[in-house]
Amino acid sequence: MSNALVTIIPVVLYLALSFAVALWARNKAVSKSSQGFMEDYFIGGRSMGGFVLAMTIIASYTSASSFVGGPGVAYRYGLSWVFLAMIQVPTTFLTLGVLGKRFAIIARKTNSLTITDFLRARYKSDAVVILCSVFLLVFFMAAMLAQFIGGARLFQAVTGYPYIVGLVLFGITVVLYTAVGGFRAVVITDAIQGIIMVVAVVVILLAIINAGGGMEQCITTLKNIDPGLITPTGPQNKVPQPFTLSLWVLVGLGILGLPQTTQRCMGYKNSRAMHDAMIIGTLIIGFIILCAHLSGALGRAILPELPAGDLAMPSLIMELLSPFWAGVFIAGPLAAIMSTVDSMLLLVSAAIIKDLYVHYKLKGDASQMPSVSIQRMSLMSTAVIGLLVFIAAIQPPDLLVWINLFAFGGLEAVFLWPIIMGLYWKRANATGAVASIVFGVAAFLTISIMKPAMGGVHAIVPTTLISLCAFVAGSYAGRTPDKHIVALFWGEQQ
Amino acid sequence: MTKQTQDWRFAQANKEALFALGAYALYFIWWFVFGYGMGEGDPEQYTYVFGIPEWFFYSCIVGYPVITLLLWAIVRFFFKEVPLDDAEDESESPNNAAVACGEGGKHE
Numbered sequence: 001m002s003n004a005l006v007t008i009i010p011v012v013l014y015l016a017l018s019f020a021v022a023l024w025a026r027n028k029a030v031s032k033s034s035q036g037f038m039e040d041y042f043i044g045g046r047s048m049g050g051f052v053l054a055m056t057i058i059a060s061y062t063s064a065s066s067f068v069g070g071p072g073v074a075y076r077y078g079l080s081w082v083f084l085a086m087i088q089v090p091t092t093f094l095t096l097g098v099l100g101k102r103f104a105i106i107a108r109k110t111n112s113l114t115i116t117d118f119l120r121a122r123y124k125s126d127a128v129v130i131l132c133s134v135f136l137l138v139f140f141m142a143a144m145l146a147q148f149i150g151g152a153r154l155f156q157a158v159t160g161y162p163y164i165v166g167l168v169l170f171g172i173t174v175v176l177y178t179a180v181g182g183f184r185a186v187v188i189t190d191a192i193q194g195i196i197m198v199v200a201v202v203v204i205l206l207a208i209i210n211a212g213g214g215m216e217q218c219i220t221t222l223k224n225i226d227p228g229l230i231t232p233t234g235p236q237n238k239v240p241q242p243f244t245l246s247l248w249v250l251v252g253l254g255i256l257g258l259p260q261t262t263q264r265c266m267g268y269k270n271s272r273a274m275h276d277a278m279i280i281g282t283l284i285i286g287f288i289i290l291c292a293h294l295s296g297a298l299g300r301a302i303l304p305e306l307p308a309g310d311l312a313m314p315s316l317i318m319e320l321l322s323p324f325w326a327g328v329f330i331a332g333p334l335a336a337i338m339s340t341v342d343s344m345l346l347l348v349s350a351a352i353i354k355d356l357y358v359h360y361k362l363k364g365d366a367s368q369m370p371s372v373s374i375q376r377m378s379l380m381s382t383a384v385i386g387l388l389v390f391i392a393a394i395q396p397p398d399l400l401v402w403i404n405l406f407a408f409g410g411l412e413a414v415f416l417w418p419i420i421m422g423l424y425w426k427r428a429n430a431t432g433a434v435a436s437i438v439f440g441v442a443a444f445l446t447i448s449i450m451k452p453a454m455g456g457v458h459a460i461v462p463t464t465l466i467s468l469c470a471f472v473a474g475s476y477a478g479r480t481p482d483k484h485i486v487a488l489f490w491g492e493q494q
Numbered sequence: 495m496t497k498q499t500q501d502w503r504f505a506q507a508n509k510e511a512l513f514a515l516g517a518y519a520l521y522f523i524w525w526f527v528f529g530y531g532m533g534e535g536d537p538e539q540y541t542y543v544f545g546i547p548e549w550f551f552y553s554c555i556v557g558y559p560v561i562t563l564l565l566w567a568i569v570r571f572f573f574k575e576v577p578l579d580d581a582e583d584e585s586e587s588p589n590n591a592a593v594a595c596g597e598g599g600k601h602e
Contacts, residue, residue: 079550083529089558090518093565097514102507104578216545223537230540230547232533241530248522271575278514279566286558491504 003323004160010327011155011334014196015173018338021188022181034371035111038358041182041378042113042350043267050276052191053268057092057277058285059190059339060260062197063147066289067333068154071296072309078222078229078300080239082293087247089289091255092281096274098256099265103423104274106489107266114347115259115415116355118266122422122489124482125430129359131437133351135414136259140344141389143407148393151337157314158330167393174338175386178345179379183267186342193335194284200332201291204313205298207320212301221301229300243456250409250460257416258408260343341389349382406448409460413440416464417471426486431478432471440467503576513568521561528553 039045048056074081106112110121116136120129148171155166177185212218219230228235232244255261268274296309299316306312313333317326357377362369417436421428443466447459454462533549543551 079547083525083533083550083554086525086554086558089561090521094514094518097517098511100507100511100514101576101578102504102511105503105507105576105580108579214545216542219542219545219547227537230550231537232529232549232553252518252522270578271573275569275573275575278569279562282558282565283562286562290554290558 006323007159007327011331014331015169018173018177018189022177022185025181025184025188028184034369034374037371037375038354039113042346044183044187046267048187048268048273050273051280052187053264053273054092054277054281054284055191055194056187057095057261057264057281059194060343061091062288062336063340067292067336068150068310068313071292072312074293074296075300075312076309077234077239078297080232080234082297083232084239084244084247085289085293088251089282089286090252092285093278094252095255095261096265096278099262101271103265104268109488112266114350114355115263116351119418119422123430123433128430128433129355131434132414133355136351137348139407139410140348144341144344144389145392147337147341148389151334154314154333155330158317158326170334170338171390174341175383178342179382183346186346190339193339196335197288197332198284200329201288203325204329205291205295208295208298208302208316211320212298218298218301225300225304240456243458246458246461249464250458254412254460256420257412259415260347262419263347345382345386348385349378352381353378409444410441412460413444413463413467417467421471426490427475429475429478429481432475435474436467436471439470506574506576510573513572517565517568524557525553
């Protein structure tokens, strides 16, 4: 058997497993009513336990950049970039902890299946809902495209099969299992994908340390290449402190603005699941991020002369792993990519079907439509959006990491303050939310494109401040929220 | 459900959110103090633990297990199990929740 064929075996096995999960999930969804179907399809009937909850938050968060982009930069900047990546460790417990049980309780009270539902219930405003839905569509499409391209390129680099083969293989897989199995399939595959990611990073890190003659030898080699590689600020101070510190804002607080992650906080079974997930999630995400980025940084000691950082992971895999293990590793980033895409796909579909179609066309009453039509429409819209992204990825534009970072910051500009303030500030109202979204996105795009000198501070820091100010100003300009909304969201009985 | 119960759930949730923010702040301090505190300066002067520069060893490799342990302790001692649904059913009555809370530690 040829090497390329051996490599692809673990990948195909793993894709087949994803299909099996989707079919299982489809049979598991028993609900016959339209509302019941949507609750099943878009949030799995709120039945997640601790382990699955932890894994799905990690999986929807980690993406192509955690496996290829990030370690690729670590290859160039050494330990400083691993140090920077470790900022992402608190993301799981911070999301779960800050949104917390109030968010879960309110989501149940208001029958919210998505973040948009939650915002609609809190602000009672069409402007907020439409702005959120539209930005969600735009940024998610960009992010999914970047994920598809990243996955297919990696597949090409490692297996030697053409770009299009990789794209077809995992692109079609993810679209199909998401469309067929809905949220349940997404979170169960997320859990499997999380386990695969852990295995993948261990395999590659051990192989690298082994090939470099042990940890001590690897570090010495790095130091001989450039002493900057083992400092917290990188070679020639390329990773300055203000930049690193501003990423605390981007990834630490920004994660609260990612709808695919925050939506998970509505879907757990009970408080116990949330407690467990905070601990399990932190342990596992820390492990994956540390190992993946350390692999990139130490990889420099094995293959010091690569022309581009993005080549680091594929080249290391080919150099160090046998074809079978290369296949196991490649399943890791593919899993990370698919698990990000599947959640986004489902939310885009939810935005179209539920937030826009059912709400405006059917006046919010899904039972007007027979359950079968709702089911067919949900499946179709998931599949069609997936295929659109798939087709766009066949002739890809050339900006993997940047599109992704753009989408990440853009989503934060839209969602962060409306969610947080809606939950914690009684005075928050629709005027504030709209102002925050408009000013936030405008500021983020302006700063990202104009790049004014800010001493290395990332565009997201001023964006967050501007949208916060806009929120507060807008809220005071607008009307005080209705009594019954305050009663609902602050748990006071009338 | 009475006003008392509802207020209790929400006040507890707010307290827990503050604990999560506190843990985040502690992780930041740990990461910052060991990372920049030990790592700034000439790489020639670095000391090493298991072949790894000391600043990196403590801030990154030790840092995240420490924060996980801290979280475990916070959840174990300060978080409470509360029913998430308004409609009380048998599986999540306050009595059961209290029992489950007491047993929480044994399952970790």
